[in-house]
Amino acid sequence: MSAPRIVIAGAGISGLATAYRLTRALPDAEITVCEASDRLGGCLKTSTLGGQAPGGADVGAEASLFVRPETTELCAELGLNLEFPSREHSSQLFVRDAMHPMPTDTLMGVPSDPASLAGILTAPEVDRARAETLTEPADGDVPVGEFIASRLGDAVADVIVDPLLGGVYAGRCRELSMAATIPALLPAAHTGTSVLEAVSAVRAQRSAASGANIPGTKSHDAPPVFMTLPGGIGTLITAVADDLRARGVRIEVGTPVTALQPGQPGSAEPAWTVRAGDEHLPAEAVVLAVPAYAAASILADVDSEIAGILGDIDYADSAVVTAVLDTGDAPLSGSGFLIPPTEGRFIKASTFASNKWPWLKDALPAGTAVVRMSVGRYGDDPHAWAALDDDELAARALADWRDITGSQAECRHLEVQRWTQSLPQYRPGHLDRSTAIDTALTRHPGLGLTGAAYDGVGIPVCLKRAAAEAHRIAAGLTAAIRT
Template sequence: MSTAAVVGGGISGLVAAHRLISTRPGTAVTVYEASDRLGGCLRGSDLNGNAPAGADVGAEASLYVRPETVGLCRELGLDLEFPSRAHSSRIHAHGAMHAIPAGTLMGVPADPQVLAGLLTESELARVSEEQLTAPAAGDVSVGGFLAARLGDALVDTVVDPLLGGVYAGRCRDLSLAATIPALLPAARAGTPVLDAVAEVLRARAAGRAATPGANVPGSQPAEAPPVFMSLRGGMNRLVTALTEHLAQSGVEFRLNAPVRAVRQAGGGTWAVESVSGGAEEFDALVLAVPAHAATGLLAGVDAEIAGILGGVDHASSAVVTAVIDVAEAPLEGSGFLVPPTETAFIKASTYASNKWPWLAALLPADTAVVRMSVGRFGDDPDAWEPLSDDELVARAIADWRRITGRAAPVLHTEVQRWTAALPQYTPGHLERTARIDAVLAGIPGLALVGSAYDGVGIPACIARAEKEIARLTGGPPP
């Protein structure tokens, strides 16, 4: 391999380019990006000078309990930053704030009494009196399975806001196998969920396992390792560091260069046709674009893969980032989640400067940075997407003030929209991804990376990119 094209300049595409040049030094890599910037869902801003070192207006953290982002940051010489342990997030339900219950697996308890106060007595009783269901033949939806076992209230008030915060989706639509795999054996064997959670928590306490879903901030012991990490200036600094490293290594970046077609060319090469530059041929092709974009590009390459990717739904969302005056009183906690059963415009709010000490230290006195998230999968498309940025800000701030009871003056706001950005992992997702990979193994020179396959978080995207480049180049698996 002497040349390679990477289509898509988000974190997955950048990591793929990085691994291509580190695995095969001398490879000429060209990155095509449809927009005018690199980084995808990682994006920073100085918030009108209030955060001169930068702050995230996109994804604002990565899991520390997984090794991929940590390893890449250390490889690039970046120092890690961790959330404050003095603050934790809460759930706003029934008109009040509640601590996220400790001792749960993504909100599912081993001891239902940890949910006291958040659920009513009758709702707690329903959780305690788990109703076993018949063994499931395959994958099931998280919400459907847990509601049948433990009741609707647990699903709608606790599990949905926690899981929805990751996927911008609804847990009744999401795959159990892909999102909380530790509970899948209970579904398949027809055994108690409460027992399964208890075993996961015992393993975690003994240091035997780091189970997905068991590391919700606020639900762990105080002595536990940090759940999340970031960088000074925000996670977007990872994009800056990667881009600089790639540019120094000779990678060519083409911005504002949408790719409209790819095809297998003669001699085992790949032709890439961009809107601006015509067609060029490469020895290898990495598609690092969302599933809905990959569908069209792959239609003439492999109809089965294109069809599977075409069936992936996506959620749209928006983040309103505000700099507010807190001279009246400092904010408490690191933010809150709002269950979809509540009547609210925003679905969550993060008190970013409480969460990240490095950010608080850089802000002007008596100010704070607050993020408000809008949009879930399944929303009425007219509920918020047609609103102008000014209207979106006004609605979000009004709702935040209603929920918090604060009239904090707003000094600056920014809106970042993420249109069809988060894939929804519906039941059967892992099997569909496995089928894609099986077919992909028979298509020489092609790799597929991004959040539509093995996970939506930064570590999962890095892992997918590293795995695919190892397969493409014949190198050792990561």
């Protein structure tokens, strides 16, 4: 075999990172990355915010975990400088028309001591959580919100846990997998033992670990939890793409991969023929770094089992409304707030981005602030917001934000970024289905799947899977070359 040809469908962070790792493992490979849309980056995207932030600001994902190594290692390889959140500001919960400090002694909102929720929840709701109701041992995975509600009461699930998980998955906690979202609680579900005690044990273990940085358990100079880059985490896309082009990787936008045709084993024809736009590309390996529903369509005639599992993964729609405000001598306080669905508000969260990120504050005109408002959860009535045009969506989000905060700061710039079918929903059993996909992939040498639909939605998890799939593909191609 001469230099192997590899086609990657999708130029989000997963597709580009897969190509990046393959260039290191197979320097002579001919790699083509095909992106269906007119830009690179997937859910990572930056904007100049109407010229108010000339260096760019995120209008999609805004950060990556610093406490995991994958993103920081990639940034170090690319020579990128990291930026960290301000330690002067903290997030809040908006409950019963009032702001409350985010409770600190919880695991994604599940408390070790329900007394810490006093003031956010009513006294009877705190008493209900304190009097945990043990349930029968469960088999396998369970819906995390339903389990928490049965143990600690509806309020803990719907008021505390739901907005935290909803901020990550744009989903509803009563429909999300415990194994995929808060796996540390699974032993309590499987053994019928106390959730409160399980959270206490996990927090004690993590607070003793270097870099855990659980609020209230670490010193002020402890390592940060999150990181970004100057100009936003979206600039990581530019850096990776520049590196790939410098190494001869072909990157094409407006070129959707729509079908695969496997070759005949042992024949002289290529292992795969990839239909990408108007081209038919021969390849020894193909990696699909596209949403599950797109991969399901591509694989429908290749492997019905994989396609069926992928096609059963639901996705959430959401939107980010970003405003640049004139705050003058009345700056905003805090880094933002989360809102449980029980409040019936139009927005579900807001980040005071220029308070959270010092680099952004420094890049803005004096006396201004950037505020992000999030809209949309899985299962929303499609007429609630998705049917609105951008102007009405932005106006309603800003009006709700003003009503919540009391701020009447003049708006310099307002823009909408819609994220349609962007976040996969991890229903109970998701990780088992992901394992079944990986097992089925062994039937197809040279075929890989990366992205947020498998092991996790965060950037580090996507990078980890991209590296693993690149390693697996490279190993298979290397073995084929040797034979």
